[in-house]
Amino acid sequence: MKKKITIILVLILVIVLQSSNVIDRLKIGNIKPNLIMLFIIYISLTTNILTSETTGFFVGFLEDILSQSLIGVNALTKTLLAFFLNHFKTRLFTEKIISVFFVVFLTTIVTKLFYFLLILLFVNKVNFYHAILKIIIPEAFYNALFSIVVFPLFRLILERKRLWQKP
Amino acid sequence: MFLSFLYQYRQYLVLGVYVLISVAFMIAKSDRVNVNLKSAAISLISPLQKVVNNVSEASENFWNSIEELKKVKKELVRSREELEKLKGANIEIEELKKENERLKFTLENQKKIEFQTAYAEIIAKDPSNYYSSFIINKGKSQGIKINMPVIAYQGNQKGLVGKIIEVSAGSSKVLPVTGVGSFVGAMMADLRYTGIIKGMGKTSDHVVLEYINKDATINFGDLVVTSGQGGIFPKGIKIGIVLGFQKVKYGLFYKDIKVKPIIDFSQLEDVYVIFKQSEETFYQEGD
Secondary structure: OHHHHHHHHHHHHHHHHHHOOOHHHHOEOOEOOOHHHHHHHHHHHHOOHHHHHHHHHHHHHHHHHHOOOOOOHHHHHHHHHHHHHHHOHHHOOOOOHHHHHHHHHHHHHHHHHHHHHHHHHHOOOOOHHHHHHHHHHHHHHHHHHHHHHHHHHHHHHHHOOOOOOOO | OHHHHHHHOHHHHHHHHHHHHHHHHHHOOOOHHHHHHHHHHHHHHHHHHHHHHHHHHHHHHHHHHHHHHHHHHHHHHHHHHHHHHOOOHHHHHHHHHHHHHHHHHHHHHHHHOOOEEEEEEEEEEOOOOOOOOEEEOOOHHHOOOEOOEEEEEEOOEEEEEEEEEEEOOOOEEEEEOOOOOOEEEEEEOOOOOEEEEEOOOOOOOOEEEEEEEOOOOOOOOOEEEEOOOOOOOOOOOEEEEEEEEEOOOOOOOEEEEEEEEOOOHHHOOEEEEEEEOOOOOOOEOOO
16 A cells, blocks of 8 residues: 555656646647646546545645646645546446546546636636637547556556556 | 544545635635745755756657657768769858858847846746746746746747746746736837737737727738836837737727737747846845
């Protein structure tokens, strides 16, 4: 367990730092995949609720620090994402690539809508039409595609299981 | 009894605590505590970001060098053939000329800056797809202060990048002119009509020049520069060129103009932070 927590902590640090450096080079148009969100989705689907909530909160908090965004917005969004996804994980079939694709796609859309709602409430005006068409949907699609590559990688690192191997 | 109740509902308790902390930070958004915490945390993280940036650059350079090697090999074969045709000397002279021009250009850029500046490299970009701030490797210890203007050179032009919004010991956060929440006093370089340049965020290829007189005759390709109003940005720095017009709801007196920034932010790697201008009273110490 201690070993797994250490691996998660190291992964958090690497993922958060990579998200503001390397991931920028994977941009298609103006959109890059959200590796931080993918990691929280993976943790929420594979670990217990306390680990999920805590990972969501701290990763979101780190993201807030690195971003121009108001501190707390990502922390709250990612904590709630982790809580609800973990809560419903037994109803989600995430062993098939196609299921993972849709879970990530829909989770990104819901989380981002909530994120922009918080921006609207606490920061500034948001053009939701623009946000949905130019950010949320492209990012959801890119995340879903990217999850096919990174989820097996997370699995390999955290659980020492091979790509898309059934439990 | 109470402890077992706490244990039974611990997941909701933890959730409640995290939600409360997050909301408390959000509500205290303008509180200085917020800024202090952010800059302290960035001070801790930025050395790591520098390492990650260096490692990723090194690995990229490695892959690039393999690609380069292939290209160089092809180039070599081609060059040898050409060299024989041209009896050798001409190509080398051309290469030297280009190298000389490039070095001359860099030297001239340095001379052209009429302000006291600090050179800085971008070490990290905003992880989100909505905001477009970035972090540079110069901070409070190098004399950087909040609200200092940031410029860059691209091609043959000096253009406005943005301003410093957060400062920590060894790094600072820059809000680009294209970013959400960025407002810059601007004017048409030739016609002198003044307005405000508003950042439209990462997903937009343009910024918007607002509050321009509706009767102003503006043409595509007209240059927009900083007006110096507001006291943060020096007057006359190029911002962009007119791209088109934008419909304004209830725009009886003003029209909005789409402006394409002079600086290509996707290619931006290094910037200059302006230290001194005529009025320096607007710069604040970072926390």
